[in-house]
Amino acid sequence: MIGLGTAINVGLIIAGSLCGLAFGRFMKENLKQTLMVVSGIIVLLLGMSGAMQYMLVIVNGTLQTTGPMLMIISMVVGAIIGEVIDLNRWITVFGDWVKARTGNAGDPKFTHAFITASLTFTVGAMGVLGSIQDGLTGNYQTLLLKGILDGIIVMVMVSSMGKGALVSFIPVG
Numbered sequence: 001m002i003g004l005g006t007a008i009n010v011g012l013i014i015a016g017s018l019c020g021l022a023f024g025r026f027m028k029e030n031l032k033q034t035l036m037v038v039s040g041i042i043v044l045l046l047g048m049s050g051a052m053q054y055m056l057v058i059v060n061g062t063l064q065t066t067g068p069m070l071m072i073i074s075m076v077v078g079a080i081i082g083e084v085i086d087l088n089r090w091i092t093v094f095g096d097w098v099k100a101r102t103g104n105a106g107d108p109k110f111t112h113a114f115i116t117a118s119l120t121f122t123v124g125a126m127g128v129l130g131s132i133q134d135g136l137t138g139n140y141q142t143l144l145l146k147g148i149l150d151g152i153i154v155m156v157m158v159s160s161m162g163k164g165a166l167v168s169f170i171p172v173g
Contacts, residue, residue: 005130005140009147010173013121016151017158017166024159032156039153043124046145050125091115098167113164117157118171121150127172 055067082088095111095118104110121127126149130142150172157165 002135002138004138005134005143005147006173008140009121009130009143009150010169012147012151013154013169013172014166016153016155017169019151020155020158021163021166024155027156027159032160035152035156039149042149043126047125050129091118095164098170099164102163102167104163107162107164109162110164113157113161114167115164116161117154117165117168120153120157121168121172 051071055065055071057064057066092111092115095114098114099105099107099110126142126146130140130146133139133141134143154165154168
């Protein structure tokens with residue numbers, strides 16, 4: 001079913017957030033740090049394997065690179081566009097708007113937690129490629145894996161940064 005991966009990802013972020021709210025005070029800082037490091041290593045390895053799959057190929061018994069210019073140009077153009085439209089300011093304005101609409105105007109950490117979690121869950125190859133796979137073919141494996149990682153990460157974020165991380169499911173959905 002097309003779109004199921006996104007629904008699963010959103011559901012796992014909400015579930016992880018609720019676990020963070022309910023059990024976060026019982027989590028030791030060492031455990032939180034370990035979960036974040038392990039999640040980071042997993043994301044790094046998955047990202048590297050995905051990138052290397054298309055960038056490094058064996059042709060006639062030799063290792064060759066393909067497509068690094070596309071990656072470089074994409075990163076530079078994306079950075080320029082982000083600066084020209086002042087994306088950082090717009091994201092902060094949206095975070096403050098969500099903060100006001102959810103009754104959290106008195107929480108000084110809300111917007112920072114919302115922005116940090118939202119960017120963590122939306123900027124990356126797994127989210128982009130997983131959404132394309134889910135939308136075109138109905139294959140939600142990548143988004144399922146991403147959702148599991150997001151659920152673990154948001155649990156730690158909510159317990160450390162507050163409720164702002166919980167509403168990060170909005171841009172994911």
